[in-house]
Amino acid sequence: MKHHGSNSFFVVGEGVLEFDGNGEPAARRPLTVEELRRFRFSRLGPEGVQVPEDVRRALAEAMTASGPQADSADPVIPAGFTYLGQFVDHDLTMDRTESQLGGDVNLDDLVQGRSPALDLDSVYGRGPLDPHDRAFYAPDQVKLKVGTTSKTPVPDSRTDVALEGFDLPRAGSGTTGADRRRALIPDLRNDENLVVAQTHLAFIRFHNRVVDELALTGLSGQRLFHAARAQVVRHYQWMLRHDHLPRIVDPAIVDDVFTHGRRFFEATGRGYQGATQPATMPLEFSVAAYRLGHSMIRATYQWNRVFRAGDPAEGQLGSATLLQLFTFSGTSGNFVPGSDLDDPTVLGPDTLPTNWIADFRRLYDFAEAGRPDLAPGPGGGNAAKAIDTLLVDPLTTLPAGTFDGRGQQVPTIHRNLAFRNLTRANMVRLASGQQMASLLGVEPLTEEQLVVGNGGVQLDSLPEPQRAALLEATPLWFYVLREAEFNGGLLGAVGGRIVAEVFHRSMEASRSSIVREPYWRPVFGPDSTTFRMTDLLLFAFEGKADLLNPLGD
Numbered sequence: 001m002k003h004h005g006s007n008s009f010f011v012v013g014e015g016v017l018e019f020d021g022n023g024e025p026a027a028r029r030p031l032t033v034e035e036l037r038r039f040r041f042s043r044l045g046p047e048g049v050q051v052p053e054d055v056r057r058a059l060a061e062a063m064t065a066s067g068p069q070a071d072s073a074d075p076v077i078p079a080g081f082t083y084l085g086q087f088v089d090h091d092l093t094m095d096r097t098e099s100q101l102g103g104d105v106n107l108d109d110l111v112q113g114r115s116p117a118l119d120l121d122s123v124y125g126r127g128p129l130d131p132h133d134r135a136f137y138a139p140d141q142v143k144l145k146v147g148t149t150s151k152t153p154v155p156d157s158r159t160d161v162a163l164e165g166f167d168l169p170r171a172g173s174g175t176t177g178a179d180r181r182r183a184l185i186p187d188l189r190n191d192e193n194l195v196v197a198q199t200h201l202a203f204i205r206f207h208n209r210v211v212d213e214l215a216l217t218g219l220s221g222q223r224l225f226h227a228a229r230a231q232v233v234r235h236y237q238w239m240l241r242h243d244h245l246p247r248i249v250d251p252a253i254v255d256d257v258f259t260h261g262r263r264f265f266e267a268t269g270r271g272y273q274g275a276t277q278p279a280t281m282p283l284e285f286s287v288a289a290y291r292l293g294h295s296m297i298r299a300t301y302q303w304n305r306v307f308r309a310g311d312p313a314e315g316q317l318g319s320a321t322l323l324q325l326f327t328f329s330g331t332s333g334n335f336v337p338g339s340d341l342d343d344p345t346v347l348g349p350d351t352l353p354t355n356w357i358a359d360f361r362r363l364y365d366f367a368e369a370g371r372p373d374l375a376p377g378p379g380g381g382n383a384a385k386a387i388d389t390l391l392v393d394p395l396t397t398l399p400a401g402t403f404d405g406r407g408q409q410v411p412t413i414h415r416n417l418a419f420r421n422l423t424r425a426n427m428v429r430l431a432s433g434q435q436m437a438s439l440l441g442v443e444p445l446t447e448e449q450l451v452v453g454n455g456g457v458q459l460d461s462l463p464e465p466q467r468a469a470l471l472e473a474t475p476l477w478f479y480v481l482r483e484a485e486f487n488g489g490l491l492g493a494v495g496g497r498i499v500a501e502v503f504h505r506s507m508e509a510s511r512s513s514i515v516r517e518p519y520w521r522p523v524f525g526p527d528s529t530t531f532r533m534t535d536l537l538l539f540a541f542e543g544k545a546d547l548l549n550p551l552g553d
Helices: 032-037 053-063 080-092 107-113 177-181 194-215 221-248 251-260 289-296 322-327 417-427 433-440 447-452 464-472 476-485 495-508 533-540
Strands: 008-011 015-019 025-028 040-042 073-078 164-167 383-385
Touching: 008 040, 015 417, 053 417, 053 464, 073 080, 073 221, 080 194, 080 221, 080 289, 080 383, 080 533, 164 194, 194 221, 194 322, 194 533, 221 251, 221 495, 221 533, 251 495, 289 383, 289 417, 289 476, 289 495, 417 476, 433 476, 447 464, 447 476, 476 495
Parallel strands: none
Antiparallel strands: 008 015, 015 025, 073 383
16 A cells, blocks of 8 residues: 555666665666566656755755744635645556456556556546455445444534445454554545545545436446446546646646647657557656645644634534544544554544534635535635645654554654655655756756745755755755745646646546547536536535535534
8 A cells, every 4th residue: 555655666667766674775676576566657857866864854844844834825726626636646646456466457457557547546446346346336336335424422413423425435344443444445545634535535426426327328237337437537537637737737838738748758749659558657746746735735724613713612623633634534543533643453433423524615615616605604714725845844743654654663754744755756866856947948946046935945044065955956846846936836847847747648548538539528517618626526415515514504
């Protein structure tokens, strides 16, 4: 199972890049089984120089320093898109053959399954007929399972009920508490925090609603399942291209890539014949550019009518903290506040307590979809934090479950997400920001821009040798975040180009593809050219306020 990024990468043409027994970056030739089975990464740019640990530590600590500026909101981006981005990352890097090493996997499925594609493998796995993955499906082998919450008397009788369809399906049995809470979904990373878990649940409900619609046409059985899956995937891709991407990447770059094709990553020039071939995942995307979402995370959220700012006498228990959103998940947490999240034996509820069901009105702006009646209630909604070089302080103390470290002694700095990102890039010898700017033919950021920034962290307080090292070879992840500060909070010429081209290629490589089928149009939105995340949620939850927000106001 993968967590906050892998510590080992199979790079096509290079071998396996990982840490050796002393914690130092190393490369080795892949075993034959790894060449067949490992997820396929590639390198878009040249190799970069390695950044010394003291420089990585100093930069990580500067980026995660607490302060009001570190939680500044970007009112343009609703907070739900932060975690939609995480959901997408898991879809792109889901290896559906990973749990099948001893199983019967044909070569086409094997290569497709370890290649990036925006095809919702993280939701569907290998399908309802697979001996392992059928556990994710309802008895009809067409719909996906949903879970039922655990009733709780806190704060009142409206939460003291178990509600079906508002949690992920869970195992409910096993040796440890962690075993009992394990979500029955293909990718357990989608249960490492509550927001991404509830996002995954929304996609399950969307699939099940599409099944209901298509069943009216007379389809049934596996024909119905495959038709529904194809429609769900295409709508998902349309939403990403027209709603998600333009919120995080300069729309001019997105339009250029999707209109004229890719110029750098598996470029679509004359003679290109790779449209139906499995893609690779550039390290520059996975280890740097698409880690922009870490900058968008807030320290607290107005979650629902219970966990929001308000009067405790009226049942409000305060805003939901990031730690609580980890706690009330199965992979990182245990549904038991105040307990040791690193201990998998902690017992508690087997399913999500009812008082933690999401109020989606607080995560997305339904007024955009013509539903002002779905405005968030008292306490308001949540905007994502601005895309910049600052991360909120709670990301310095990640629960060990987020990186598969439960039961281990973890050095404090290794819980710092910024340090983990910078160290992973070091391990794979990732190109610097300056190297990628040169490759893409764009003007690099100046030394003043890199040091002073534009609303993000300032590096002038770092010792001169550390500052000089960063200016000579700026880590790509930091560089693309700094670039966004000078581009209105959107990924720009380096970061935006990498992200847009990888999205385009990953849609092209999907078995259902709006890139290869340019005349396809959505049918579950308000018209044939519009399908946003709010439209997906409205369809999934039947357009009903009491489903999008079952706890009320």
